[in-house]
Amino acid sequence: MASSVRLYLSCIRNTLEAAMCLQNFPCQEVERHNKPEVEMKTSPELLLNSVVICRNEAEKCLIETSINSLRISLKVKQADELENILTKKFLRFLSMRAEAFQVLRRKPVQGYDISFLITNYHCEEMQKHKLIDFIVQFMEDIDKEISELKLSMNTRGRLVATEFLKQFI
């Protein structure tokens, strides 16, 4: 079980290392504009093939690259309805504060839970392998966070219910 996570993360790491070859490329259509081509998708010659890496039916990762930007979208494992709600709220909390993260996208891509947008400017300011470490670490930690949240929520619910129902004994 643990080894399948390791394989999934190492596959994503290798793919990111290969795909993160970004350079500055001003917009071809409009003068003096510089847009992340993976978001605009206007010229097919600037885009690489997008790949989906699935671990199983519930978890997957979409990596789309272009000449000056790279978009990574993750779908996190959600076992039941409660985890569904917790994941949605937690990731929405993070996405709203996308300014602080710099590489986070404010809205996840359709069909996924969270998205990252890495541009050539990020690669110039920050080290490439550190960015990849960040993404992979994020993926490892998100599962732990969600299960921790679920555990604390269940504990609290149990405590509250016990206290409340004591008055009826």
Add this chain to the structure above:
Amino acid sequence: MVDAEDMITRIEQKSRKIESLIKQPVEALKTALEGSPPKTKDERCKSANWNVVHRAIMAIKAVDLMFSSLDPEYYDVLMKYLYRGLSTGDRPTCEQCLKIHEKLTQKAGLGCILRALSDTVNTV
């Protein structure tokens, strides 16, 4: 049109050969990867060939031994098929593809991945 029909018959012949070769998974994989239709746009040819390669990939048990006998010219095509396998989302396929992907990256390097990503002409 004629080429597509021709290719489909060839792929069917290949799949029959694969069935017989299933005991030697490396041979089966080599046969499946040979003559992969590179320049067709026809979806049926591609999915037919993908089924054949999928069968060969799932039959492989010892991933390490496989690379000692597979020629380097097949690494790129195999990588493209691995990514197609990973996009299916089917659990056993994905596990197998992830295992092979790791070993193939160690053997062939990041260049192989990049060639699979950047080749928009010969897609699989």
